[in-house]
Amino acid sequence: MSLPRGWEMVIGLEVHTELLTKTKLFCGCANDFGAEPNTNVCPICLGLPGSLPVINREAVELAMRIGLALNCRIQDSTFHRKNYFYPDMPKDYQVSQYDVPINTEGYLDLPDGYRVRIERAHMEEDTGKTTHLGTSGRIHGAERSLVDYNRSGVPLVEIVSGPDMRTSAQARAYVAELRAILVTVGASDGRMEEGSMRVDANVSVRKSGEPFGTRCEIKNVNSLRSLVRAIEYEALRQIEVLEDGGTIRQETRHWDEDRGETSTLRSKEQAEDYRYFLEPDLVPLAPSAEWRANVAANLPALPAALRRELSDLVGEVTDAQADTIATVVDLSLHDYVLAAVAAGVPVTLALSRAANEVASQIDQRSQLSTAAFIDTIRRENAGEISATQSKDVLLTVLATGSTPAQIIADKGYVQMASDDLAGIIDGIISANPDDWARFVEGDPKVVQFFIGQVMKATKGQANGKTVTEILNAKRG
Ligand SMILES: [Zn+2]
Numbered sequence: 001m002s003l004p005r006g007w008e009m010v011i012g013l014e015v016h017t018e019l020l021t022k023t024k025l026f027c028g029c030a031n032d033f034g035a036e037p038n039t040n041v042c043p044i045c046l047g048l049p050g051s052l053p054v055i056n057r058e059a060v061e062l063a064m065r066i067g068l069a070l071n072c073r074i075q076d077s078t079f080h081r082k083n084y085f086y087p088d089m090p091k092d093y094q095v096s097q098y099d100v101p102i103n104t105e106g107y108l109d110l111p112d113g114y115r116v117r118i119e120r121a122h123m124e125e126d127t128g129k130t131t132h133l134g135t136s137g138r139i140h141g142a143e144r145s146l147v148d149y150n151r152s153g154v155p156l157v158e159i160v161s162g163p164d165m166r167t168s169a170q171a172r173a174y175v176a177e178l179r180a181i182l183v184t185v186g187a188s189d190g191r192m193e194e195g196s197m198r199v200d201a202n203v204s205v206r207k208s209g210e211p212f213g214t215r216c217e218i219k220n221v222n223s224l225r226s227l228v229r230a231i232e233y234e235a236l237r238q239i240e241v242l243e244d245g246g247t248i249r250q251e252t253r254h255w256d257e258d259r260g261e262t263s264t265l266r267s268k269e270q271a272e273d274y275r276y277f278l279e280p281d282l283v284p285l286a287p288s289a290e291w292r293a294n295v296a297a298n299l300p301a302l303p304a305a306l307r308r309e310l311s312d313l314v315g316e317v318t319d320a321q322a323d324t325i326a327t328v329v330d331l332s333l334h335d336y337v338l339a340a341v342a343a344g345v346p347v348t349l350a351l352s353r354a355a356n357e358v359a360s361q362i363d364q365r366s367q368l369s370t371a372a373f374i375d376t377i378r379r380e381n382a383g384e385i386s387a388t389q390s391k392d393v394l395l396t397v398l399a400t401g402s403t404p405a406q407i408i409a410d411k412g413y414v415q416m417a418s419d420d421l422a423g424i425i426d427g428i429i430s431a432n433p434d435d436w437a438r439f440v441e442g443d444p445k446v447v448q449f450f451i452g453q454v455m456k457a458t459k460g461q462a463n464g465k466t467v468t469e470i471l472n473a474k475r476g
Helices: 057-069 168-184 226-244 287-299 303-314 321-331 333-343 345-360 362-367 370-382 387-400 405-411 418-431 434-439 446-458 464-475
Strands: 007-018 078-081 093-096 102-109 117-126 129-133 144-148 155-161 196-207 216-219 253-254 261-267
Touching: 007 168, 007 226, 057 102, 057 117, 057 155, 057 168, 078 434, 093 117, 093 387, 102 168, 102 333, 117 196, 117 387, 129 405, 155 370, 168 196, 168 226, 168 303, 216 226, 216 261, 226 261, 261 333, 303 321, 303 345, 303 446, 321 333, 321 345, 333 345, 345 362, 345 370, 345 387, 362 387, 370 387, 370 405, 387 405, 418 464, 434 446, 446 464
Parallel strands: 216 253
Antiparallel strands: 007 155, 007 196, 078 093, 102 117, 117 155, 129 144, 196 216, 253 261
């Protein structure tokens, strides 16, 4: 999308990610999405009088991993109380990090090399979840509201970018890359639809070269697609207001997915409205140098490095292959590919099977061991099973957890002996003498016809490569 002449958007993103810890940030309640409402609660996460928080070591470790992956400086930090009327937070304050966050001054490089500054990545606790009953689904016009405190106290890290993005495509690329990083370091499952990763977009517009304009914060963006739509809608709205001689009010706006519009939610609170003060029940957070060094030493390879590694294995990378590599890395399927390559399978075959068959059943991936993946595509590469059979074996392993050998035996996926195949091919040649004559004369288009006929005759059990070899041998 292009903006009217001379206008430019300025975008900063605030991304909240729930951390994949076993327990909540300040108590031992399970951090478990989808449990029966109000079952994972205790006096601490309900804010009952006299309860005292104890910080979760695993959450601190994951926060440091995020900071390191985003090239941040990790520092000793403090927690504050952010006071507010929260219907979904019985304490009426949220414990968050304010002026001294754990991670600061980092950056994230988009795949095209564009650098976005990370101002901070701080820890805080999540609120509970309200559900408003009524046609609007929002608190306005609701008949009644339900509250589930299972989420209250779940650890979050909020990652705040600089106002560095200038297009909705950059914002999209930033969130996609950030999501891949969070998943790779094991901090998050990256599921925007389930709300475990939530994006707020700060959008303003200006004439190129002028100072920043007044920004609005857009909430309720649940997918990459809505992020792009919401940013573009909001930028055009602001330009229209300004070109009509109006001014932009700093406010929080709600994105309505169905109507494709943003609307005023509330005027933006200022930091002083929250009456922040140091959380008196927690000491400053000061991870030892040894702990920090240990986290750094155990940081896994990040998406950018993994994409580079896979690209180097492929060599000359086409656009389609670059997309395949990006899919494999985004879904954390690189382990399969790298292991298969180490076992001698061509990288393009491994990438293709991972980005298609495995990716299509990604929720079932725990059923497919690396060994089973390698076993299947090694057989395909050796010509023991055909490409069609190999794809089916992978999908069946993903669905059932059975072994490739068992599936091949059950389905009778035994590669036809060359002699049997030669006999079938002889029959097809005599039934199609004109096509055979064209093939012998060197018309390359007929080869697909013969392979198709053989596949039909063998119900897909022949190996395409072997068929081509036999055809070429018979041509003499
Ligand atoms: Zn609790």
